[in-house]
Amino acid sequence: MPEHPGTPVGTAPAPEGGAPAGTAPRSPADPVKALLHRHRELCRRAVDPLEIAAGLEAHGVTDRTAARFRHRDVFSLAEELYARAPRDGELGPALAASAPPADPEGRRSRRGRGGRVLTALLPGGVCALALAAHAHASGPPLLAVTAAGAAGLTAALVLAVRRGPLRARGHTPLAAHAATALLVLYATYGDGFLDQLLGGGPAGPWPPATAPLLALALAVVPAAACARLFAVRARRRLAGSRDLDDFTARARPLFLAVAALHLAALTGLLAAVRLVPGTRPGALAPAAALGMLLFLARLLAVHGLPHAGATALVTTAAAEVLACLTVLVGRLPGCAPVAAPVRRAVETWGTAAVPGVLCGAAALGLLAYAAAVLARASAHARP
Secondary structure (H helix, E strand, C coil), rough: CCCCCCCCCEEEEEEEEHHHHHHCCCCCHHHHHHHHHHHHHHHHHCCHHHHHHHHHCCCCCHHHHHCEEEECCCCHHHHHHHHHHHHHHHHHHHHHHCCCCCCCHHHHHHHHHHHHHHHHHHHHHHHHHHHHHHHCCCHHHHHHHHHHHHHHHHHHHHHHHHCCHHHHCCCCCHHHHHHHHHHHHHHHHHHHHHHHHHCCCCCCCCCCCHHHHHHHHHHHHHHHHHHHHHHHHHHHHHHHHCHHHHHHHHHHHHHHHHHHHHHHHHHHHHHHCCCCCCCCCHHHHHHHHHHHHCCCCCCCCHCHHHHHHHHHHHHHHHHHHHHHHHHCCCCCCCCCCHHHHHHHHHHHCCHHHHHHHHHHHHHHHHHHHHHHHCCCHHCCCCC
């Protein structure tokens, strides 16, 4: 344990909700005590020094900041804070009275777990019912059935991501929700629409690819399971790691394994739904790439990093729309070269090439980013 500093050196890190980062500790005799006061909730709830280190890192405290408190790194500073922090039993009557009552039988936990499972199953169930109704509808009622099914599926998805392991920490950009809806819409209708555009249409309605839609709705269950698995195992590694670098080295393989597990489950669902009577199959690779893109974006949002995922979703959705627009622009006199890249790709690999390349590239880029940031201890600090 590094010796306690006698005087402050430089400036102290920002408090959790108050003074700016350049504010010096108020107590010149013991700056660590001032830091402990600023992060008292973090230090009180922590079960080990590494959890405090993760929280400090999330608040922008670096090794250079720790050096101003005469500590060699953030983990060393966290060790002192942990040693000096009052535990829950030392909080005094006021805070102890405000603590939630114990639940020795775990009934509340079991009810909550059952509710989370049901909400994760809800999108798949709603989608299956909507597709069954869609398959038996025709004429004017078909539009009403489609609209009702879309509204029901949207409500089920919103409920699923607001509870349980897929609940985001903080605010998710509205653009991410709009882009998600557009990407799922393209996965269902986009290939047929692009094919009609290239043929000079659209000349009339075209059938949707319902199998990928059903698989993506059912994939909420493995997505929630994988998100919970990653959170639980990462916190165990956080508790058992020697320092922040050790945690990063152990967390990155865990993340990659969880991502591979979700991809395997998603691929299995995409293959299985092709066997469901009444579903219309779509290309497997673009749907798998889209499913991974949505999962990675949500996992980042769950851990307090929503903007990178939102950017990837918005960029991919915009690129798919742009691909269709280039075909329309290519019909104008002298503008045929504008549509040439999309036309050539479709002639070579089919209409699935457009979403496959775009979603695949975005998913790979987001995978690399997530492997870096989700291996940091700060991504697993308690909010």
